[in-house]
Amino acid sequence: MIAARRRRRDLASAAVRLARLLGPNECVLIGGLAVGVHGYVRATDDLDFVSRKPLDETRDALRKAGIETRLLKGDVLDGGFSCLKGEIEGIPFDVLPPLAPIAWDAALALDLAGGTLKVVDLDGLLQLKFRAGGPQDLLDVVRLVLLHPETEARARELATAYRARDRFDAWMRDPRVLAQARDEAERVRVRRPRAPRRRPRSKRG
Numbered sequence: 001m002i003a004a005r006r007r008r009r010d011l012a013s014a015a016v017r018l019a020r021l022l023g024p025n026e027c028v029l030i031g032g033l034a035v036g037v038h039g040y041v042r043a044t045d046d047l048d049f050v051s052r053k054p055l056d057e058t059r060d061a062l063r064k065a066g067i068e069t070r071l072l073k074g075d076v077l078d079g080g081f082s083c084l085k086g087e088i089e090g091i092p093f094d095v096l097p098p099l100a101p102i103a104w105d106a107a108l109a110l111d112l113a114g115g116t117l118k119v120v121d122l123d124g125l126l127q128l129k130f131r132a133g134g135p136q137d138l139l140d141v142v143r144l145v146l147l148h149p150e151t152e153a154r155a156r157e158l159a160t161a162y163r164a165r166d167r168f169d170a171w172m173r174d175p176r177v178l179a180q181a182r183d184e185a186e187r188v189r190v191r192r193p194r195a196p197r198r199r200p201r202s203k204r205g
Contacts, residue, residue: 014091015047016115021065022058022095027051028107028120030096030128035140037108037119039147040184042140047093050102050120050128055084058095062086069095100127122148126155130162138164142171146181 019027032044051058059069069086084095106121129137145155159168171177
């Protein structure tokens with residue numbers, strides 16, 4: 001438990017520093033940490049950001065800060081995408097271009113020790129997860145939707161658009177996923193601070 005908390009602090013520290021180098025208003029956190037911010041906390045060992053600056057420009061800026069990266073170019077015709085891969089404070093990271101529409105003004109701003117970190121909004125995160133399309137990405141979507149039922153109709157729309165409707169529907173009915181989502185929803189409810197009770201006003205005769 002202590003090791004897990006320390007790891008989360010390390011990830012948060014590295015994320016704040018990387019965001020500062022990318023430009024706090026030019027990037028948003030996505031990936032596993034962003035999933036946690038939106039309610040479903042799971043283990044993750046790396047950082048994922050979307051930057052609205054060209055990757056070549058971002059790579060030059062990171063190199064000037066002493067951080068070397070590799071530019072991997074994906075084949076767009078095969079559904080691939082380019083990204084930067086590197087390491088900061090011992091934490092691996094990916095920087096991606098906007099693979100889905102990003103509502104930059106709707107990003108969540110987190111004030112952490114050392115700076116501010118912007119996290120992609122929930123709708124943007126769902127779109128990015130469907131765009132990535134991996135098993136973990138789709139499982140993240142299902143668990144987020146179960147925690148935020150108001151997003152279900154939107155998620156089904158996206159699942160259809162990204163040709164993942166059958167897998168999405170199957171996992172939405174999976175008893176294990178449903179049980180895990182219920183447990184996580186209860187943990188989130190317990191973690192939220194309760195609003196102070198108002199004392200009833202005394203009646204005057």
